[in-house]
Amino acid sequence: MPNVDRRSFLLAAGGLTGCVAAGGAAASALDAQPATVQTGDQHRGVCSIASGNGRRCVDKAMEMIRAGADPVDAVVEGVTIIEDDPDDMSVGLGGLPNEEGVVQLDASVMHGPTHKAGAVACIEGIRNPARVALLVLKRTDHILLVGEGARRFALSYGFNTEELLTPRAREAWLKWRANRSLDDDWLNDEEMDFPAEPRLGAMRDIPFTYGTVHCAATNARDNISATTSTSGLSWKIPGRVGDSPIVGAGMYVDNDVGAAGATGRGEAVIANCGSFNIVEHMARGLTPTEACLAVAKRIADRTREKRLRDERGRPNFNVSLYALRKDGAYGAACLHPGGTFAVHDGTSSRVLRCVPLFEA
Numbered sequence: 001m002p003n004v005d006r007r008s009f010l011l012a013a014g015g016l017t018g019c020v021a022a023g024g025a026a027a028s029a030l031d032a033q034p035a036t037v038q039t040g041d042q043h044r045g046v047c048s049i050a051s052g053n054g055r056r057c058v059d060k061a062m063e064m065i066r067a068g069a070d071p072v073d074a075v076v077e078g079v080t081i082i083e084d085d086p087d088d089m090s091v092g093l094g095g096l097p098n099e100e101g102v103v104q105l106d107a108s109v110m111h112g113p114t115h116k117a118g119a120v121a122c123i124e125g126i127r128n129p130a131r132v133a134l135l136v137l138k139r140t141d142h143i144l145l146v147g148e149g150a151r152r153f154a155l156s157y158g159f160n161t162e163e164l165l166t167p168r169a170r171e172a173w174l175k176w177r178a179n180r181s182l183d184d185d186w187l188n189d190e191e192m193d194f195p196a197e198p199r200l201g202a203m204r205d206i207p208f209t210y211g212t213v214h215c216a217a218t219n220a221r222d223n224i225s226a227t228t229s230t231s232g233l234s235w236k237i238p239g240r241v242g243d244s245p246i247v248g249a250g251m252y253v254d255n256d257v258g259a260a261g262a263t264g265r266g267e268a269v270i271a272n273c274g275s276f277n278i279v280e281h282m283a284r285g286l287t288p289t290e291a292c293l294a295v296a297k298r299i300a301d302r303t304r305e306k307r308l309r310d311e312r313g314r315p316n317f318n319v320s321l322y323a324l325r326k327d328g329a330y331g332a333a334c335l336h337p338g339g340t341f342a343v344h345d346g347t348s349s350r351v352l353r354c355v356p357l358f359e360a
């Protein structure tokens with residue numbers, strides 16, 4: 001990655017941790033070290049970013065913002081494209097199901113100017129949970145609806161129910177079920193007591209995903225908004241809710257500062273209030289990339305269960321983190337190389353690599 005002075009960043013982040021804990025200013029810790037500077041951190045102006053599967057999201061969001069739409073409507077319509085795509089097995093129609101073969105979807109959305117949020121979790125049979133979450137935001141005094149209540153709420157607004165399990169996703173689920181026990185979410189004694197082989201990827205020929213789509217957009221004036229949508233962890237225990245519908249975990253917006261989102265292992269993001277912490281780091285003066293790396297480091301430092309660590313003590317899973325400042329600066333980081341993000345900077349869209357905390 002160009003312009004990344006990782007050693008300096010990590011030194012700064014270490015200083016940051018102590019500094020923040022002591023109530024000091026994060027910026028002063030960074031002043032002593034060269035800042036981590038990425039091209040996106042220097043961008044200003046209208047902008048939309050998304051997870052790596054969201055290039056069509058940022059294109060749509062930018063098109064709508066240019067036409068005068070509220071960024072909150074723009075990001076939701078952006079992720080709707082991915083939810084409608086049966087070939088994206090991480091979200092909406094075609095998303096991988098839970099361990100019983102049922103697709104359960106989570107989504108959240110947040111509108112900067114009103115600081116309102118809406119979310120749904122474990123909703124079944126509705127392919128566009130982000131649109132339902134936006135209706136919770138706009139039409140109710142609540143934030144989070146779950147399960148059957150969320151489904152009935154959607155039906156009342158005219159959403160159709162349908163089978164979301166596509167033939168391809170069913171085939172993957174049947175293959176997983178026939179091989180389960182090595183790679184399920186129930187911990188046996190050995191997994192709890194001894195370092196286990198990394199569970200994620202134990203059966204690499206079967207699609208396995210924490211996959212998710214996140215999209216944020218700013219008009220660089222008075223409105224930054226964001227949404228995150230997912231089918232969650234594949235083969236999850238029914239009823240499991242990930243980070244995506246949890247405001248402050250898989251998505252967060254502060255209209256005075258910016259927006260953040262996450263994809264990857266939701267449990268790690270929830271336990272570290274990932275998106276909220278990214279936005280708070282930006283409020284204290286970190287660039288978007290630095291803010292994402294600081295939270296990636298926090299997740300790594302707090303991954304303490306042996307079954308979740310590799311032989312070098314690093315997390316054996318990945319998380320990608322995305323940040324968009326209200327003025328249009330943007331950045332992304334991940335734990336391990338491989339994470340990507342999409343951006344439309346007002347000129348064109350492209351997919352870029354997230355800055356990894358750890359080298360390959």
Ligand code: GLY
Nearest residue numbers: 232233242264266
């Ligand atoms: N990040 C998506 C999930 O864990 O459900």
